Amino acid sequence: MRDPECDVPPDLFESFQLGDLTLANRMVMAPMTRSRADRDGLVTPMMATYYQQRADAGLVVTESVPVSAEAVGYPFTPGIHTDAQAASWTRLTDAVHGVGGRVFIQLQHCGRISHPTLLPDNATPVAASALRPTGQAITYAGKRDFVTPRPLETREVVDVVAQFRHGAEMAKRAGFDGVEVHAGNGYLIDQFLRDGSNRRTDAYGGSAPNRMRLLHEVLDAVDAVWPTHRVGVRLTPENSFNSMSDSDPQANFGYFVERLSQRGLAYVHVLEGDMTTKASNLDYRALRNRFAGVYIANNGYDEARAATAVDSGAADLVAFGVPFLANPDLVRRYREGLPLNEADPTTFYSGGEAGYTNYPTYRGAPRLDGLTRAGRAREVHQ
Numbered sequence: 001m002r003d004p005e006c007d008v009p010p011d012l013f014e015s016f017q018l019g020d021l022t023l024a025n026r027m028v029m030a031p032m033t034r035s036r037a038d039r040d041g042l043v044t045p046m047m048a049t050y051y052q053q054r055a056d057a058g059l060v061v062t063e064s065v066p067v068s069a070e071a072v073g074y075p076f077t078p079g080i081h082t083d084a085q086a087a088s089w090t091r092l093t094d095a096v097h098g099v100g101g102r103v104f105i106q107l108q109h110c111g112r113i114s115h116p117t118l119l120p121d122n123a124t125p126v127a128a129s130a131l132r133p134t135g136q137a138i139t140y141a142g143k144r145d146f147v148t149p150r151p152l153e154t155r156e157v158v159d160v161v162a163q164f165r166h167g168a169e170m171a172k173r174a175g176f177d178g179v180e181v182h183a184g185n186g187y188l189i190d191q192f193l194r195d196g197s198n199r200r201t202d203a204y205g206g207s208a209p210n211r212m213r214l215l216h217e218v219l220d221a222v223d224a225v226w227p228t229h230r231v232g233v234r235l236t237p238e239n240s241f242n243s244m245s246d247s248d249p250q251a252n253f254g255y256f257v258e259r260l261s262q263r264g265l266a267y268v269h270v271l272e273g274d275m276t277t278k279a280s281n282l283d284y285r286a287l288r289n290r291f292a293g294v295y296i297a298n299n300g301y302d303e304a305r306a307a308t309a310v311d312s313g314a315a316d317l318v319a320f321g322v323p324f325l326a327n328p329d330l331v332r333r334y335r336e337g338l339p340l341n342e343a344d345p346t347t348f349y350s351g352g353e354a355g356y357t358n359y360p361t362y363r364g365a366p367r368l369d370g371l372t373r374a375g376r377a378r379e380v381h382q
Contacts, residue, residue: 010310012303013335016058016317018294019229019266021102021177023058026310027331028269028319030298031061031106031180031234033074035349036356039140041066041079043088048095049357053328055101058317061232061269062092064108064182067167069120073110073187075140076351080105080167080174089174097175104178104232104266105171107164107222111188112149112197113242115139124150126160128191129199133243138349154202157214160188165221178230178266181218185234185275186242189215193256196245208255215256219263228264232296236271238282250282258290267294269319275299285314303334329361338362 016023036047051060065080066072072079079085089105096103112127115137119125127149136143152160164181171179183189191197192214198205204213215233222231237246237253246252260268268291273280278300288295297306297315306318324330326343333340339362347355 012307012310012318013331018059018102018317019227021230023102023317024056024100025058025331026317027057027306027334028296028298028317029054029057029060029324030319030321031063031182032321032325033063033077033349034325034356035074035076036351037076037078039076041072041077041082041085043078043085043092045091046353046357047078048092051092051103052095052099052101053357054324054330055096055099055103056329056331057324058102060096060101060103061180061319062103062105064106064185064187065167067107067109068163070123070126071109071163071188072118073108073114073125074138075118080107080170081163082170086170086174089171089176093175102177104180104230105174105176106180106182106234107167107171108182109160109163109188111191112146113137113186115144116147117141117144124148126150126152126156127188128152128197128204131197131199131243133186135243151200154204157204157217160214161217161221164218165225168222168225172225178232179222179226180232180234180269181215181222182234183215184236184271185239186236186244189218190236190244193252194244194246194249195252196247197243208252211252212256212259216259219265223263229266231265232267232269233260233265234269234271236275237287238273238280239271239275240277241275250286253282254287254290257287261290261292265293267296267317269296269298272297272299288314326359328359333362336366338364338366 012026016026068081112125114125116122117139130151132148133146137146168179193211198211237249272284294316296317296319297309298319301318309315322343326341327333341359344355
């Protein structure tokens with residue numbers, strides 16, 4: 001967090017101490033599903049190249065990674081639940097570490113955002129409650145309507161928790177610097193957190209403390225494998241993606257963040273607003289103030305907005321998605337005020353090198369006016 005005694009405002013391009021890890025800057029590469037793994041969930045060589053190209057970020061967070069065969073929700077996503085998958089990740093962690101980068105893996109269970117054809121024995125996807133999301137699942141055979149999920153029985157929750165622990169163990173074997181537990185975007189943990197998707201009447205439903213029980217149990221399991229200061233959590237209070245809603249996200253997520261603050265986590269990573277529309281009705285500064293640790297802000301930030309957030313203390317780190325996707329040298333481009341590549345949405349999930357590893361780095365001469373606003377602030381204070 002920002003030192004109130006410091007006269008010089010922090011900026012995006014200065015190093016940052018995240019627990020016992022020194023990050024090169026305050027820019028985070030946000031997790032983004034790219035569907036470039038093979039059908040067995042193994043990391044491919046081009047995935048290692050893609051992440052290595054973007055390792056100038058202070059912290060790289062991988063795409064969401066299912067912690068079991070039952071957790072899968074999309075085709076061609078990398079897993080972290082078999083020996084072969086863990087071994088395949090080492091080429092990626094070695095590639096990132098080889099250029100001085102830091103990388104966390106995002107652990108995920110898709111829950112109801114899956115389809116029987118993606119699951120062992122054509123199983124029905126599980127969820128907090130038997131509520132079918134609108135829309136369609138993406139399968140190997142094309143898009144298919146979501147099915148009504150099967151609510152997890154109370155006795156089965158322990159199995160899901162064990163899957164996250166196993167994923168955390170495999171992530172450590174694969175050489176990651178830490179893990180981020182995905183508790184957002186309408187996936188299983190989020191399905192428990194938000195009252196629009198959780199209608200349970202057992203110990204995991206009803207009150208906010210009950211709805212948070214699964215997240216606490218998952219974190220307890222992951223913390224048994226990793227030091228707490230190497231574990232982050234992703235939250236998406238207002239995101240409507242995957243048919244999600246909550247009756248009072250300001251109060252509910254304020255409570256969740258406050259409870260997470262007591263755990264000594266590496267960070268909370270918050271999607272501020274709706275992923276698709278970018279609209280927001282929450283007071284995220286108030287939410288941030290209820291968390292005593294490192295706060296990562298995300299959703300539609302550019303360099304100027306991110307610099308303001310860091311300068312003001314509204315965020316400690318800022319995560320960028322599409323800008324990093326299209327600009328492997330985003331840190332340099334922002335620092336020097338260089339123009340950005342434009343992303344091609346038609347290639348986001350298309351497979352292959354196009355729109356993945358073939359975005360160019362900047363080759364032109366540096367701009368003379370490339371001094372950032374934060375850099376100018378440092379000059380003023382010298």
